[in-house]
Amino acid sequence: MNVLITGAAGFLGARLARHLLRRGQLSGERIDGLILADLYAPPADLLADPRVRVFTGALMAQSAALAAERFDAVFHLAAAVSAECEADFDLGMRSNLDSTRALLDALRAAGNVPRFMFASSVAVFGPDPGLPMPPVVRDETLPTPQSSYGIQKFICEQLVADYTRKGFIDGRNIRLMTVVVRPGRPNGAASGFLSGIIREPVNGLPAVCPVSQETKVALASPARTIEGLIAVSEASREALGGRTAVNLPALTVSVGEMLNALEAVAGAKARSLVSFEPDPKIARMVGGWPAVFDLSRAERLGLKPDPDFISIVRQYIDDRAAESSTRS
């Protein structure tokens, strides 16, 4: 089978590509070709695999070439991030909405009805001025996105649902939680500090937390997020239970609990590197995100949230060690 990953040079895209290459199969079918599409070239270890081919450039410009391919599964992760979309409205519409539609139309033109996993986001949820968020968010909770990024993701969910209903693709809308701990540098997302307050101290660097210790957030580790994408891709349509988006499982923790876990794993000195500088704007945004999710549909698909935040901190430390041994 041939698998396409868009956004394959990104953190999650490259991780998914490595996972699929190691796994060798999807839904029991051998992966013969893995096509990685991104604005940038993916990491060297991926390029070295003979099953990998690369499409570099804007997705919009590649749709004609993609329409000439045959894909059995597509993981569509490419997107401009929330801060970019908020700063440049037209960029977000082009990168997130128009590109997704061009990709869907390319697949429709090719006529091979692949499984299509759309990486949507918990960012579809936000408190509309007239509609407070329910205490527990379910798959059937009405999203009222409060950012252009969230609106674009929610619109693409609708497209994926209708292209699926029409039989153009076999689409699955998958809402990713805030993924923690992201490696590397802050990417400018408002949620960035949730990785930063763990990543920087573990690396001996200071970090600033803009919200109070009591703030509750819904998180998932990179490994659980990839598991979720794979599980939804392998589920039957009956098991999925409809075309509405699946919220991936989330671990609900307070920022204080995150720092307790940091201390338990990396010591009191690491924790002491985190200082609090309240930022009302970020606190308001983060406070508007849902923190508690009903997990019943995801659990029926065999998915579970991370067991605790300590395991998430350990996953980051282990990943970092594995990466530095690969590099050396």
Add this chain to the structure above:
Amino acid sequence: MNVLITGAAGFLGARLARHLLRRGQLSGERIDGLILADLYAPPADLLADPRVRVFTGALMAQSAALAAERFDAVFHLAAAVSAECEADFDLGMRSNLDSTRALLDALRAAGNVPRFMFASSVAVFGPDPGLPMPPVVRDETLPTPQSSYGIQKFICEQLVADYTRKGFIDGRNIRLMTVVVRPGRPNGAASGFLSGIIREPVNGLPAVCPVSQETKVALASPARTIEGLIAVSEASREALGGRTAVNLPALTVSVGEMLNALEAVAGAKARSLVSFEPDPKIARMVGGWPAVFDLSRAERLGLKPDPDFISIVRQYIDDRAAESSTRS
């Protein structure tokens, strides 16, 4: 003030135009110009009013010209209907999604932030395979559209909400119920028979009902629908209570109750012109539409459903008499 109506040659568009011209003002401001845009020319009585100007042609092609205008209020009613969108997917995407976006971008380019009333539809609701409809539909019920028309309307609601949040327009999403009694010929919508079983017998013609007498539906008269559009356009943002769509009030009646009203107004002979020929496909579609709505938000805006179906039948007969006296 200048007001734009798109879809102004249609049944509701022309009725709204007449209503605004008679009223002479909106939100207490005198209407100096009424711009009517449609594929076709609007009726002659509208063209005769000195305040009226006409843009004829596809909305997409007119966006540059519209961007050069200054509008204080826009009623965006233009759309391809549900049956067209289901038969020709690309036509629906172009007529309903791309045209709306082109109009929004034209207004944004003009920079005058008009009130923008988007005529969405009860067709955003439908039973997703995995998600049965709740017995009472509220404004915060998650729409899971089961038609391309419904998907396109729901996507446009998202655009209107985000263009509003960004300050490009002052948008209001208004979900119209099934409007009954439509004059003229059947327009190919699956809901067409709901007008037909009243309109044809009143005019001495036979009509076929494809669903059972027990089938419940949610309806609104043309007059109440226009009242709803006006009321939402005049509401303050605070009164609106957020950017999510407002479901206009609906009268819930069974088909049997509709026919009882027909008989009460037009006699037993009129009712005897309606025969039943079950059509499982239409019965399934209509059965999937919500029949009962929570009206609390619409009521806070001063809106009420039609009091009963007898008044809806009378409204049709009165309108028909008024129109024939205008023509003669």
